[in-house]
Amino acid sequence: MAFKWLLSSLLLSQAEAFYIPGWSVKSYHEGEHIPLMVNKVYSDNTQLQYAYYDLPFVCPPTGRSVGSILSGQSIPLNLGEVLRGDRITTSDIDLALGHDNECSYLCTQQVTRRDLKRAKELVKDGYVVEWIVDNLPGATSFVTVDKSRKYYAAGFKLGFTDYSSATGKPRYYLNNHHTIVIRYRSAPGRAGDNGGKVVVGFEVYTKSVGASTPRGKDNCPLDLKDVEDKFELYIAPNKTTDLHQQYPDSSYYPSIEEGDDNDTIDVPYTYSVYFREDDTIEWNRRWDLYFVNQEEGSKIHWLAIVNSLIICGLLTGITMMILAKTIRTDIKNFKEGTMEDGKLKIKRKAKSGAQTPRVEKQGLGLLEPATDADAIDDISSEDEALEDVTGWKLLHADVFRKPQYGYLLAPLVGSGMQLLFMAVGLILLSAIGVLNPSFRGGFISAGFGLFVFAGAFSGYFSAKVYKTFDGTNHVKNALVTALLFPGLFFGLVFILNLFVWAQASSTAIPFGTLVGIVFLWLCIQVPLVYVGSWYGFVRTGAWEHPTKTTSIPRQVPPQAWYLQSLQSILLAGLIPFAVIFIELLFVFQSMWQDKSGYYYVFGFLSVVSIILIFTIAEVTIVTVYVQLCSENYHWWWQSFAVGGGSAIWIFLYCVWYYFVKLHITGFLSSLLFFAYSFMACCMYGLLTGTIGFLTAYAFVRRIYGAIKAD
Template sequence: MWERLRYLLLLLLWLHGTDSFYVPGVAPINFHWNDPVEIKAVKLTSSRTQLPYEYYSLPFCQPSEITYKAENLGEVLRGDRIVNTPFQVFMNVEKKCEVLCNFPNKPVTLTVDQSKLMAERIREDYYVHLIADNLPVATRLEFYSNREEEDKKKEKDVQFEHGYRLGFLDGNKFYLHNHLSFILYYHREDVEENQEPTYRVVRFEVIPQSIKLEDLKADDKGMCTLPEATGSAPQEIDPTKENQLLFTYSVHWEESDIKWASRWDTYLTMSDVQIHWFSIINSVVVVFFLSGILSMIIIRTLRKDIANYNKEDDIEDTMEESGWKLVHGDVFRPPQYPMILSSLLGSGIQLFCMILIVIFVAMLGMLSPSSRGALMTTACFLFMFMGVFGGFFAGRLYRTLKGHRWKKGAFCTATLYPGVVFGICFVLNCFIWGKHSSGAVPFPTMVALLCMWFGISLPLVYLGYYFGFRKQPYDNPVRTNQIPRQIPEQRWYMNKFVGILMAGILPFGAMFIELFFIFSAIWENQFYYLFGFLFLVFIILVVSCSQISIVMVYFQLCAEDYRWWWRTFLVSGGSAFYVLIYAVFYFVNKLDIVEFIPSLLYFGYTALMVLSFWLLTGTIGFYAAYMFVRKIYAAVKID
């Protein structure tokens, strides 16, 4: 059985491309002494601009032949452009200092335009991202956990940041990190006697340095000499004139006890995991407590209501003249715009199925950060294939709401939400194109996405809609009167917007801690890896959305307002409003974005996130309320 599973896994790897999909534990690479370890560049990123660029968009030294790696859909959408570099690194071979570029005895001359561009990227706080054996380079940050001088040596902690800074700014002067000291850690594998030892790369660090041209002392053989730490001047980049400099690097190898299966642990602890644990557990406990109280209150109240409504007295019970039983003849009256409602709910079902499967598979370790781009690729394909479920539920609900034009309804389901997403992304992509960023989706990829939309998602939605529309509509327990009853004047707290604010608090409280880490992973180029916690938070989100939706629809029906279809969908998605408020807070307090286009990108993609979250939570709440309404009206006797 396990052997078949392994072959199935390898087949999936092949379908995604040999070099574009990577699952930890499947294909470790063994190196022998002096085997080449290829250093590749991924991209340049900055949390201040949110615009990734290709590595060779800056005048770095280039190899004799530039080769880009074949990438999957997720890598293209992330802006990754993985390319080879001229760094010559060999397993367990030390290099003290070597000069890059084709003419080691001549410095590199940056033109005025190149100098301006380099200085601009330094000012925008760009990071350079390299990989070795699919491990991203990390910069070590050392700090002391105890401020007392006598305890500093004992309690020194180490943390890492992703990539390395292109340079730094000192006053009005720009300095470039032109020397890279690579530190690679290897784990020696156990081999039989008389066999050559094998090694595996388990960590990739870099110490970036800025060293002036004259202090490097390069010779004609391409070798250089690093100056003493106290006697070197940094390499300044003057954007107003040409600049001469050398790009150099050194390589140091260290043996490590870290095994290959655990080599990503270093990168995944770049944030404070302990705070993450305590915060999530605290949120889960609070939400479970509040959910338990709400459940007890609503169940006790319902039992009392149903017992009173079902009393068989000769005299008409006054309880039947008010409350939710009184609107039994109108509660299942079809709402306005049933086609749009069913289409939005169909898209919500698509999102729900896609998110559930993605989080579950990622929790099993199949979509870890080492699987570069696999998470986004899987999400895109799953959303397309889940169209059959979205169409089925939308079609059946549309028929239940007395709809007749099923073909138009299926087209609306397949195009309404994806059309909005595609339209916003296309407009944002035009701005990214104008900046010549690698984050711009290439035209062939955009055509491929359109073909996937109209070639996979649209037919599957039509297929699901057809079978859903043919299936028997949902069986409502009471008949609908021909003449709608008058709705009494509602109290102020029954206002729709007040309901949205009230209903969104509990679901948002269940996931706002996790939202911080998700935003950090998206906007600050960090790794997100606690998918087990994310799955737990997702389940809590489903429970809290369902419960708050049931409570709100119960209050509405008790106020003799039977127009609950649209309202439940809107109110259940109330937590999306708080997500929007949190996104604005995060933008103001956590990010250093001041330019127009980065701000436009942030709020454009945030709008898509809020819209998707609103559809997801609204769909969860709607179906929970629908099942609740059918259940309570089936439990009372209707004359």
């Protein structure tokens, strides 16, 4: 069955992000207006995004009619779009299908010295702009080194940096002319037969045009192909502060910060539009150009799967050896003895013709038939027999002893099941193409919805574990389950949001959205958690253990260094991390470096996730077995921690990635990176810890149930 799932997932990996036919196809006719939306600006060097029309140096919308809509009109957004910082608004740019426009004047924006300084900072940080046409982000076009293939990078540069040949200091330029190229082809099906066209590409080419460039009556540059003067983000200081004029022989180059704040400069904006028919791009494959180096990436993904399969295969062999050989041999040898009240009694056959007095070794409860002549030899034999049955077999009366702080472990397991349901749903929906790039914000929206409605699973499993730990107040457990993890998560997000609000960034979650999230949490999730908890506690009850627990706990002997809690967690967590670290590279690149890009190979991710689940289960089984063999029955929390131990390595990987791969600047951006990374690792740790806990519980029940059966 597992092989069938693996094969199915491999097949799904080839469906790299397709569209559901008939769901999102939009066709246009000749001369029909195509709205151009502006969204936001963002950068790989910072975590702060800004709405495009919030920038003080760009042309604001005039509210004029563009086709059937008005410019400046905000587009309704789903929850995922809001949380990812989108702020989509219709623009004044007029696009009519099939009608080229060599140049159109947009506006002349008067910019103060302070606003120009803001523009300079954004250009310095490498901000790019996101415009949208037919749900496609405007892209910068590139070709491969061998010029055999074209690909897109979503977004286009707000400006660029150059260095003065005289002083070597950086100078910043603004891109104020945009050449828009719309690629289209005949629409598929009946719409194409009726003359409908579909957009298959949206390219934006930028140019910086200085104020001294000759312009015509329409305020457009006379020669856009050969523009020598570029628009520099610089206002000359006034006479009172023009130190360069006072000291002409100096290499001093005044900055824009100097001078009167009331000084202004005019920024002219123009644009060109060209429509090009392109039959080489299928409509349902139009996003492929945004996925850079797909062939090379696929090879690495396959390498990650092979690496994961090798590690998982080795672990499977070790686990099967434990289950099939070691444990079965122990149980078979154990048939000669019985367990009563926590004391082990070995039964041996007496020698032929001899009397059978019993010699008792007090303290261990060891009773052995022996002859008078061989009593001393039999006692020595009893010590050897004791060695054969020590370890995990001696813990039958303590292995199911309820753990300390079980009232916290149960809600954590419940939250982990909630996250597991959400993760499985997201990967499945993405692998079959429902959550594709055209569904902007769909991944976050679907994830949030799955998490909320999975509250019933959270309450059910939390109640089952809680009652297994002899808990009595299921209402209190349900409230802790519903409020603990979501409450801590929401509190941290709210605190971070205060910092982002202060920067007027679109990354900040609007207050109304926060209120809506709280409503979904308290009015939908909490009742679902309670319903699931009631059903799990009242209707189904606790899991029954195969052995009884004595009133007096055994003393745990000293443990080897590698069996100490922290050491075992780190060592065991390293193996699942080795399974996924190659795939993590793609996930991190999509999240932190290619913010405009999209992680799309969910087929590969689903395969790696299945292997990861098996790996975590096997690692936990091996670790718990070794711990029980060392006569340590405190495995409840340990199994949860071992299952989630790879989260520690992932967070350390985040730290390494920050210092080696990223170029994030600013305290707030760094704070957001580490805070979001920490929250993601906590979620991953809860999910994988729950897998480890439930696997270990099933394993322990199985081996001690076999002893009882014998």
